Amino acid sequence: MSKSILAVDDSTTIRQMVSLTLKSAGYEVTEAVDGQDGLAKAKGRSFNLVLTDQNMPRMDGLSLVKSLRGLPEYKTAPILMLTTESSDEMKSKGRAAGATGWLVKPFDPPRLLEVVRKVLG
Amino acid sequence: MANKSDDSIATYFFQAKEFNLDGVRLLPGEYFVTQKKMALVTVLGSCVAACVRDKFTGVGGMNHFMLPEGGDGDERLGRPARFGTYAMELLINQLLRMGADRRRLEAKIFGGGRVLEGMAQTQVGERNVAFVLGYFALEGIPISAQDVLDDYPRKVCYLPHTGQAFVKKLRLSGRDEADSAERAYLARLRGRKVGGDVELFV
Numbered sequence: 001m002s003k004s005i006l007a008v009d010d011s012t013t014i015r016q017m018v019s020l021t022l023k024s025a026g027y028e029v030t031e032a033v034d035g036q037d038g039l040a041k042a043k044g045r046s047f048n049l050v051l052t053d054q055n056m057p058r059m060d061g062l063s064l065v066k067s068l069r070g071l072p073e074y075k076t077a078p079i080l081m082l083t084t085e086s087s088d089e090m091k092s093k094g095r096a097a098g099a100t101g102w103l104v105k106p107f108d109p110p111r112l113l114e115v116v117r118k119v120l121g
Numbered sequence: 122m123a124n125k126s127d128d129s130i131a132t133y134f135f136q137a138k139e140f141n142l143d144g145v146r147l148l149p150g151e152y153f154v155t156q157k158k159m160a161l162v163t164v165l166g167s168c169v170a171a172c173v174r175d176k177f178t179g180v181g182g183m184n185h186f187m188l189p190e191g192g193d194g195d196e197r198l199g200r201p202a203r204f205g206t207y208a209m210e211l212l213i214n215q216l217l218r219m220g221a222d223r224r225r226l227e228a229k230i231f232g233g234g235r236v237l238e239g240m241a242q243t244q245v246g247e248r249n250v251a252f253v254l255g256y257f258a259l260e261g262i263p264i265s266a267q268d269v270l271d272d273y274p275r276k277v278c279y280l281p282h283t284g285q286a287f288v289k290k291l292r293l294s295g296r297d298e299a300d301s302a303e304r305a306y307l308a309r310l311r312g313r314k315v316g317g318d319v320e321l322f323v
Contacts, residue, residue, distance in 0.1 A: 010223060011213075012259050013206050017198055055214040057223050084207070084214055091320060101321040106207035108316025109198050115319055 003120055004028045004045070008038035008052040008064065009082070014105075018051065018082070021109040022116065035059025039067050046073040049120055054083035054090070062097045069098040078119035082107060130154075130215075137162065140280065147185045149306035152208075154182030154215040154281075161279045164291070164299035165232035167246040168306070169253050169269070172229040172279040172286055173212060173262070175221035181281025184212045187249050187303070189310035200315045205252045207315070228257050229266040229286050231277045236293065236300070245307070246270060274299060 005027050007018045019029045030047070032038035034056040042050060050068060054061035061081055068074040078100040083090075086104045094102050100119055103112065131151040137144030137160035144160040145153050149168055153161055161183040163170050174181025186208040188201035196202065217223065233250035250269045257264050266286060268275065274291040291299075 011206070011210060012261070013256060014210070016259070017203065017206065020198060055217050057217065084210055086318065095322045100323055101319065103319050104317030105210065106203045106315050106317055108203075108314075111316055111319060115321070119321070119323075 002026050002028045003048040004030065005049045005051060005116070006030050006032060006038060006042055006047040008032040008035065008050065008056070008061070010034050010053065010056040014053065014082075017109075018107070018112070021107075021112055025113050025116075027116070035061060035064035035067075038064050042068055042074065043071065047077065049077065049116060050074070050079045051082055051116075052079065054081060054085050062093055062099075065094070065097040065099050080115065080119065082112075131161075137278070140278075142280070147183060149185055149187070149303050150309075152182060152184035152212045152215065154180065154212065154219055156180045156219055158280070158282045161281065162277070164274060164276050166234055166236035166274045166300055166303045167232070167249065168303055169230060169232040169246075169249040170277055170279075171209065171212065171253055171257075172231070172277075172281070173216060173226055174281045174284055175216065175225045176227050176284070177222070177225050178220055179282040179284075180216060180219050180221045181279070181284070182212055182216055183277075183279050183281075184208055187245060187307060187310070188252055189313060189315070190307075201248065201252070204310070204313075204315045205249075205256065209253075209256055226262045227265045227284070228262050229279070229284075230254070230257075230264060231268050231275055231286070231288060233269045234274055235270070235272045236274050236303075 009015045015031045036059040052061040082103045084105045131147040131153040133146040140160045142160045147163040163185045168187040170185045172183045233246035276289040278287040
């Protein structure tokens with residue numbers, strides 16, 4: 001059975017690119033348009049991985065990571081940030097919030113798949 | 122390695138006397154967003170500039186970029202598309218950080234002239250314009266005005282607080298400073314890696 005991934009980004013273009021990349025490798029992908037939408041979709045089921053942008057309306061990526069880590073089904077699930085933010089300060093905040101890793105855009109499809117395979121074990 | 126001006130916030134400030142405003146001049150690869158009453162100015166050949174603002178608050182900005190050449194496999198995931206999406210996202214993220222609401226954004230687009238002739242680059246402008254039009258359509262951001270394509274360079278002045286844009290057609294010249302800057306930018310893009318850093322915390 002294919003592993004499930006929740007892809008959260010307010011940009012339709014980015015969501016399509018990420019989905020296309022992940023689906024081409026056989027993953028099942030669910031899209032969410034911001035942190036709030038992502039949290040609502042995550043609560044309904046247990047995704048194997050969450051991949052989220054940082055700067056989004058309503059709820060940003062770091063707030064989403066913190067909220068997910070408070071849910072029993074996402075205590076240990078991998079959560080990756082995929083964002084244009086590249087400062088050490090933001091990465092530290094991501095680590096403190098409970099993110100598993102930090103990918104800086106623009107994303108490279110083969111590299112994204114490599115990281116996804118690694119964190120999914 | 123990218124030039125230090127690429128993907129950067131513009132830093133060349135001046136007095137825009139015709140508007141009696143502080144101004145900032147954008148070079149290829151730069152972007153700038155402001156909440157103040159300012160004039161954002163750039164000169165475009167084959168590059169494009171997207172001018173985007175929140176209609177309600179007036180926070181707005183501009184970028185100046187072109188797509189790198191080439192493609193690797195699926196067009197939607199190729200180098201040009203990924204780089205262009207990144208350039209647009211830098212601008213839009215900065216707008217959101219400064220309080221813009223994505224639902225109230227409107228865009229004006231300029232440039233993409235057939236200017237870099239003699240370098241087998243006749244399609245550069247068309248590709249840039251097609252990308253930007255497609256991007257805004259997919260993102261659901263309306264384009265309220267555009268002056269694109271054709272065969273002349275343009276000087277564009279954008280006032281984010283009012284949303285007004287002024288375009289001056291320029292005489293085509295292969296020797297002026299703007300043309301040189303665009304050619305240098307295109308050359309830098311050729312060697313540029315389109316992929317960011319990865320750091321795992323575990």
